[in-house]
Amino acid sequence: MPELPEVETTRRDLVQKGLIGETVAAAQVLWPRTVTPLAPEEFIARITGRRIEALRRRGKYLVVELSGGQTLLIHLRMSGRLQWQSAGEAVHDHHRLILDLSGGASLRFHDTRKFGRVLLTADPDAVLNRLGPEPLAPTWSAESLYLRLGRHRRRLKPLLLDQGFLAGLGNIYADEALFRAQLHPACRADGITAAEAESLHGSIRAVLFEALENRGTSLGSGDGNYRSNQEMGENSKNLQAYDRAKAPCPRCGTPIERIMLAQRSTFFCPECQPAPAFFP
DNA sequence: AATACAGCCTGGACGC
DNA sequence: TGCGTCCAGGCTGTAT
Numbered sequence: 001m002p003e004l005p006e007v008e009t010t011r012r013d014l015v016q017k018g019l020i021g022e023t024v025a026a027a028q029v030l031w032p033r034t035v036t037p038l039a040p041e042e043f044i045a046r047i048t049g050r051r052i053e054a055l056r057r058r059g060k061y062l063v064v065e066l067s068g069g070q071t072l073l074i075h076l077r078m079s080g081r082l083q084w085q086s087a088g089e090a091v092h093d094h095h096r097l098i099l100d101l102s103g104g105a106s107l108r109f110h111d112t113r114k115f116g117r118v119l120l121t122a123d124p125d126a127v128l129n130r131l132g133p134e135p136l137a138p139t140w141s142a143e144s145l146y147l148r149l150g151r152h153r154r155r156l157k158p159l160l161l162d163q164g165f166l167a168g169l170g171n172i173y174a175d176e177a178l179f180r181a182q183l184h185p186a187c188r189a190d191g192i193t194a195a196e197a198e199s200l201h202g203s204i205r206a207v208l209f210e211a212l213e214n215r216g217t218s219l220g221s222g223d224g225n226y227r228s229n230q231e232m233g234e235n236s237k238n239l240q241a242y243d244r245a246k247a248p249c250p251r252c253g254t255p256i257e258r259i260m261l262a263q264r265s266t267f268f269c270p271e272c273q274p275a276p277a278f279f280p
Numbered sequence: 281a282a283t284a285c286a287g288c289c290t291g292g293a294c295g296c
Numbered sequence: 297t298g299c300g301t302c303c304a305g306g307c308t309g310t311a312t
Binding site: 002060076113161171173 | 304
């Protein structure tokens with residue numbers, strides 16, 4: 001799924017298109033589970049007529065603030081994307097939710113794998129307060145990362161993927177950040193030194209910031225594009241470890257390895273990111 | 281506390 | 297233009 005840079009790019013694209021200030025004129029739910037726990041009729045009744053007042057992002061959630069104290073929390077999961085079309089355009093097989101807007105545009109939730117969720121709630125904090133810190137917030141410091149790492153015996157990468165520990169990293173950027181910090185993904189979190197934590201902190205920020213500047217990572221040739229317009233994210237040219245198994249490490253030339261960690265493919269350089277002593 | 285695994289879904293890539 | 301297997305940017309619930 002889109003990770004933090006892709007969700008933020010989606011947010012910026014939608015603001016640029018003019019989503020703020022629009023009113024939901026009509027809604028269609030094409031895959032009921034998308035709007036759980038509400039029934040489609042209830043979702044439609046509650047959202048129709050609402051004005052979109054603000055569009056924020058928290059971790060991988062898009063936070064759509066609506067009039068009347070309601071909020072839409074959109075999570076794209078693996079294959080979700082938000083498309084900005086006009087209300088007359090044909091409905092695609094993979095459209096799961098359609099919001100027709102008063103200005104004639106149509107916001108469409110396209111989600112091949114149907115994992116994505118759109119939650120309409122009056123209490124978004126019940127969800128958002130469970131998330132860890134925002135890695136791009138100026139208040140997120142190397143010191144706080146170091147202190148929190150010390151409280152876990154987990155392996156580094158699964159911890160970085162835990163949205164309650166840190167909000168926004170996914171499989172691509174976790175691998176990229178660990179590669180830059182030259183830390184093995186299976187290192188125990190509480191074995192990280194203050195200097196290593198500082199390096200990891202800087203790497204996470206750099207990887208996310210650069211991805212954001214490149215408007216995210218669009219996978220594949222075009223079908224893997226997550227953006228609401230036709231444009232592609234350009235960040236795949238920056239990937240140094242992710243999906244590069246057997247290709248030479250850009251730093252030392254050693255073939256990148258692929259292992260499974262917490263049921264996720266994990267790419268790293270066995271030379272630059274040496275295995276901790278306990279690791280097989 | 282941490283991990284493993286199934287489940288949620290569809291489709292593309294690859295081997296035969 | 298077949299079939300089977302594995303894989304995919306995420307997360308949750310349950311078991312161990």
